[in-house]
Amino acid sequence: MSLRAGIVIFPGTNRERDMAIALARVTGGRSPAMIWHKDTDLPPLDLVVLPGGFSHGDYLRCGAMAAQSPIMRAVRDFAASGGYVLGVCNGFQILAEAGMLPGALLRNAGLRFLAQDHHLRVERTDTVFTRGYAEGEVLRVVLAHGDGNYFADEATLDRLEGEGRVAFRYCGPDGAVTPEANPNGSARSIAGVTSANRRVLGLMPHPEDYVDPLMGGEDGLPMFEGLVGALAA
Amino acid sequence: MKAIVTVMLKPGVLDPQGRAIGHALETLGFEGVGEVRAGKIIELELAETDTARARAAAEAMAAKLLANTVIESYRVEVV
Amino acid sequence: MKAIVTVMLKPGVLDPQGRAIGHALETLGFEGVGEVRAGKIIELELAETDTARARAAAEAMAAKLLANTVIESYRVEVV
Amino acid sequence: MSAPVAAPRPVDEKLAREFGLNAEEYGRVLAIMGRTPSLTELGIFSVMWSEHCSYKSSRVWLKELPTKADWVVHGPGENAGVVDIGDGLTAIFKMESHNHPSFIEPYQGAATGVGGILRDVFTMGARPIANLNALRFGRPENPRTKRVVDGVVRGIGGYGNCVGVPTVGGEVNFHAAYDGNPLVNAMTVGIAPRDRIFLSAAAGIGNPVVYVGSKTGRDGIHGATMASAEFDANSEEKRPTVQVGDPFTEKLLIEACLELMATDAIVAIQDMGAAGLTSSSVEMAGKGGVGIVLDLDAVPQRETAMTAYEMMLSESQERMLIVLRPGAEDLSRAIFDKWDLDFAVIGHITDTGRIVVRHKGVLEADIPLQPLSDEAPLYRRPIEWPTPPAPLDDAAITSDVPVEQALLRLIASPDLCSRAWIWNQYDAAVGGQTVKRPGAADAAIVKIDGSRRALALTTDCTPRYCQADPRMGGMQAVAEAWRNITATGARPLAITDNMNFGNPEKPEIMGQFAAAIQGMAAACNALDFPVVSGNVSLYNETEGRGILPTPAIGGLGVIEEASQARGIAIAPHLDLVLIGATEGWLGQSLWLREIAGREQGAPPPVNLVAERRHGDFVRHQIAAGGVHACHDVSDGGLLVALAEMALAGNTGFALNDAPDGVSDIGFWFGEDQARYVLAAADATDLLAAARRAGVAARLLGRTGGNELTWAGGVSISLKELREAHERFFAAWMS
Numbered sequence A: 001m002s003l004r005a006g007i008v009i010f011p012g013t014n015r016e017r018d019m020a021i022a023l024a025r026v027t028g029g030r031s032p033a034m035i036w037h038k039d040t041d042l043p044p045l046d047l048v049v050l051p052g053g054f055s056h057g058d059y060l061r062c063g064a065m066a067a068q069s070p071i072m073r074a075v076r077d078f079a080a081s082g083g084y085v086l087g088v089c090n091g092f093q094i095l096a097e098a099g100m101l102p103g104a105l106l107r108n109a110g111l112r113f114l115a116q117d118h119h120l121r122v123e124r125t126d127t128v129f130t131r132g133y134a135e136g137e138v139l140r141v142v143l144a145h146g147d148g149n150y151f152a153d154e155a156t157l158d159r160l161e162g163e164g165r166v167a168f169r170y171c172g173p174d175g176a177v178t179p180e181a182n183p184n185g186s187a188r189s190i191a192g193v194t195s196a197n198r199r200v201l202g203l204m205p206h207p208e209d210y211v212d213p214l215m216g217g218e219d220g221l222p223m224f225e226g227l228v229g230a231l232a233a
Numbered sequence B, C: 001m002k003a004i005v006t007v008m009l010k011p012g013v014l015d016p017q018g019r020a021i022g023h024a025l026e027t028l029g030f031e032g033v034g035e036v037r038a039g040k041i042i043e044l045e046l047a048e049t050d051t052a053r054a055r056a057a058a059e060a061m062a063a064k065l066l067a068n069t070v071i072e073s074y075r076v077e078v079v
Numbered sequence D: 001m002s003a004p005v006a007a008p009r010p011v012d013e014k015l016a017r018e019f020g021l022n023a024e025e026y027g028r029v030l031a032i033m034g035r036t037p038s039l040t041e042l043g044i045f046s047v048m049w050s051e052h053c054s055y056k057s058s059r060v061w062l063k064e065l066p067t068k069a070d071w072v073v074h075g076p077g078e079n080a081g082v083v084d085i086g087d088g089l090t091a092i093f094k095m096e097s098h099n100h101p102s103f104i105e106p107y108q109g110a111a112t113g114v115g116g117i118l119r120d121v122f123t124m125g126a127r128p129i130a131n132l133n134a135l136r137f138g139r140p141e142n143p144r145t146k147r148v149v150d151g152v153v154r155g156i157g158g159y160g161n162c163v164g165v166p167t168v169g170g171e172v173n174f175h176a177a178y179d180g181n182p183l184v185n186a187m188t189v190g191i192a193p194r195d196r197i198f199l200s201a202a203a204g205i206g207n208p209v210v211y212v213g214s215k216t217g218r219d220g221i222h223g224a225t226m227a228s229a230e231f232d233a234n235s236e237e238k239r240p241t242v243q244v245g246d247p248f249t250e251k252l253l254i255e256a257c258l259e260l261m262a263t264d265a266i267v268a269i270q271d272m273g274a275a276g277l278t279s280s281s282v283e284m285a286g287k288g289g290v291g292i293v294l295d296l297d298a299v300p301q302r303e304t305a306m307t308a309y310e311m312m313l314s315e316s317q318e319r320m321l322i323v324l325r326p327g328a329e330d331l332s333r334a335i336f337d338k339w340d341l342d343f344a345v346i347g348h349i350t351d352t353g354r355i356v357v358r359h360k361g362v363l364e365a366d367i368p369l370q371p372l373s374d375e376a377p378l379y380r381r382p383i384e385w386p387t388p389p390a391p392l393d394d395a396a397i398t399s400d401v402p403v404e405q406a407l408l409r410l411i412a413s414p415d416l417c418s419r420a421w422i423w424n425q426y427d428a429a430v431g432g433q434t435v436k437r438p439g440a441a442d443a444a445i446v447k448i449d450g451s452r453r454a455l456a457l458t459t460d461c462t463p464r465y466c467q468a469d470p471r472m473g474g475m476q477a478v479a480e481a482w483r484n485i486t487a488t489g490a491r492p493l494a495i496t497d498n499m500n501f502g503n504p505e506k507p508e509i510m511g512q513f514a515a516a517i518q519g520m521a522a523a524c525n526a527l528d529f530p531v532v533s534g535n536v537s538l539y540n541e542t543e544g545r546g547i548l549p550t551p552a553i554g555g556l557g558v559i560e561e562a563s564q565a566r567g568i569a570i571a572p573h574l575d576l577v578l579i580g581a582t583e584g585w586l587g588q589s590l591w592l593r594e595i596a597g598r599e600q601g602a603p604p605p606v607n608l609v610a611e612r613r614h615g616d617f618v619r620h621q622i623a624a625g626g627v628h629a630c631h632d633v634s635d636g637g638l639l640v641a642l643a644e645m646a647l648a649g650n651t652g653f654a655l656n657d658a659p660d661g662v663s664d665i666g667f668w669f670g671e672d673q674a675r676y677v678l679a680a681a682d683a684t685d686l687l688a689a690a691r692r693a694g695v696a697a698r699l700l701g702r703t704g705g706n707e708l709t710w711a712g713g714v715s716i717s718l719k720e721l722r723e724a725h726e727r728f729f730a731a732w733m734s
């Protein structure tokens, strides 16, 4: 069975092509469905992706207006019925604004847009998104965000940790999670969190930009391969 | 009527922008500046002419869209 | 004392943020929303205890740093 | 300057002067019109005849630039240049300045500069795939510089990141001459199928003229004339004209226009750039040899009570003008509705050869188009040709600063230090096609989606050379762009240019301009590297003080196989080979300025025959597969080039002795042209091939370890080198 993926396009989304390239790479070249934000229904899918970009210009708050889009009701229902949802960068912000993931993404602590490579440590391998990695594995990924500073109150953070929902943390090249290796001030260096059922992942960096050594790396590829493998299993 | 919605980060949520402003003011030589908090203000022209109803509408807009109550609090003023 | 500096785009200057918010409110079904303008608010704790001097200090901060007077205007309130 | 004009004033010579037209020019207006023009008409003449729109001082000289080659599809004259890159595709590109606005409001000035150049490219049917920027700032010690740098960098990032076009390269220089006039030149490159290119010439009597994008406000009224005026102490008063960019709307506009372009609805299309509705409508109708009627009541307006004059001159951003096929209105409107953009039919094409503007039942303007363009002023301004300085006596130059210490100082200097602080704010990866990001190669490499090909993109100019000898400097700028593309293994195809100069009414400035053009033309001819688009920015002066002459060059090349593109990063166990001869030219070098504290002498001569021979040799060697890394030698000389290769690859090297017959300083820091450093597994074949090709080549040393070591035993660690390289921006901006 091959992965049926759909990418939601909001006005201002701009990493849909990157994501389509990554998905096509693991689905034998099959193009994902492109879904318009004003749609109210999803076609039959295994995975819905909310890609990066500046939905509605990131005006007001990143993801705030997109979270209110008509399509988000369908995405919420899809997740509630056990579907896989991946939100990357702006997609993560939208999931948080929609209340589908806890917490919020604040302005980067350094108050500058960050566009650079950084390292992530894989914290959990028991999700469809991370099953292609080893626990503690260190990935190199692309950061491209101005508001990636993950925030949740202490109780929520404790709960997330307790439930094993922190999927990725920012780290140094050696895997050490330190304040110096925290690029944007995120609470507990959190880069990615999942829903309670581990089927919704929000992640700030861009695994889809590293699926080809020609473009500088392929550390993101196991995430997409893992998704395909999970469906075949 | 006009509604003015002020949105501030909740106490306890780190405000790097406010901190940076405070730091910059100090560098510029302004003295006696304590805590600085940065927030947003949204001014809305409303067709509604009844103050109470205008306020209720603006409150609803703030709760639904203008503020993210996970991190922000808001207040509404109608003029 | 506390100074509250409100910074808004000058009239006539394009406010893409305000426009987008207005559009989103309309999409969400809020009716009768006319022009929306988005601005910034900066709350400053000041050691100064004299109202006039606190205001003068905040005005100076606004003119020098808090507002970009090329495109923004500001007003200061002391409480 | 009195803008916006609220109440109509009597139109006379005095008002014309305020609008930037001199008495003679106003006389021509009267002759063309046969009557006193209306305020709106005067506004139209003044912006169309401004330096910015009419190129009245530069046109006679620009004609000297070569613009043709087999692969050039459209040269200068369209919104952007178009070259064939194979596979049925074209690259469409252009560079444009936003210097004055960026000084007044750095963030918005730079942001709207990016927005403007993007529109020039997608208006031709191309999806933008890369942005670059060439920046010049004042001295870092000048307190204003920091604010300008911060704002400009944020503005470029803020706009480019949001629209989702990767910013992949650029250049930055600092010099006191830019204290009051920073330069912000932005370049966009797009890709379009060769058979789907859209032009701006209007056609089809009766066809609807459509306005799309953002609403019109009172932004930037008289921006084009402002861009054509010197700054003075009152410049602050010109501030109300500042435009604010909306990259979100631009992104929607790109998608909507490309969607419309996939249909057959469009006859002609042009962005509303400088002088907005005026220049777009006048140029579209003028090029098509038709007439145009505009009904301003239909123009989407953001502000109330706008006058015809204001609407015609507004420079509100993110707007386009389109001539549609008859009956295509509904289909087109549906697309713009889908993207939540304004769409309005505001006029139609006529056979009168005139532009007719109506507003609120009043005839506001009625101007014959042909004289408006044909009788536009054209000046052959007085010229004082520059006298090239005498070369320095290189042999007489000595220094007690040891080579390794000089390297550490040079690599830490503002003009040579790492630009990572800048490019780490630019999303270079979005789109998923960026093969070489900033810092990785001499030219950025961006693959073409769905193809194995990639484009090589660079911007170059060395203003201090241009100041000393504008002709040589112009030649060098073109040669360096060609060399940077070559160093990646790509084939250079064409350039865009951005001529930034001072006040053309001064004979010495015109001399700089003309000489730079001549130098550029010579290089373009010798290197088969034609100019396909460009922009001129004059009057870059504040209180009589001009900038260094800065003919910024944006170069584009193509490589058939993206994976073959080479970067500058070295790995261990490689031989380092220098291609090209070294005399040790220190005149106008950075060593001379930074270490000896002198800005003197003649710049390094450019030998175009050697450039071509060496470059073709290097490209051939890369294609043959033996080259691991390649870097051209430019600012700072050979040792700086080597150090950059070491830093990029995090690998040290051991160097052989400098050759006899040239001083140590000259060999390591001279800025002789037409040189490259190649890293190869074994130099033997490379040296033999060079000998056969008659190209000077020399084994410099071998890579490995984490130190830079000289033959005498002196060494510095990579760590120390990196700290020096990365210190400046971090310390300055913290």
Ligand SMILES: Nc1ncnc2c1ncn2[C@@H]1O[C@H](COP(=O)(O)OP(=O)(O)O)[C@@H](O)[C@H]1O
Pocket (backbone or CB within 6 Å): D133, D134, D135, D167, D168, D169, D170, D171, D172, D419, D422, D423, D426, D437, D438, D439, D440, D441, D442, D444, D459, D460, D484, D634, D635
């Ligand atoms: N303003 C900028 N924006 C993006 N990249 C830049 C900028 N300035 C410099 N760079 C990048 O930094 C690197 C070094 O620049 P430069 O020293 O000018 O290169 P070169 O001398 O080879 O032309 C290049 O990759 C260039 O593209």
Ligand SMILES: [Mg+2]
Pocket (backbone or CB within 6 Å): D442, D460, D480, D484, D632, D634
């Ligand atoms: Mg170079």
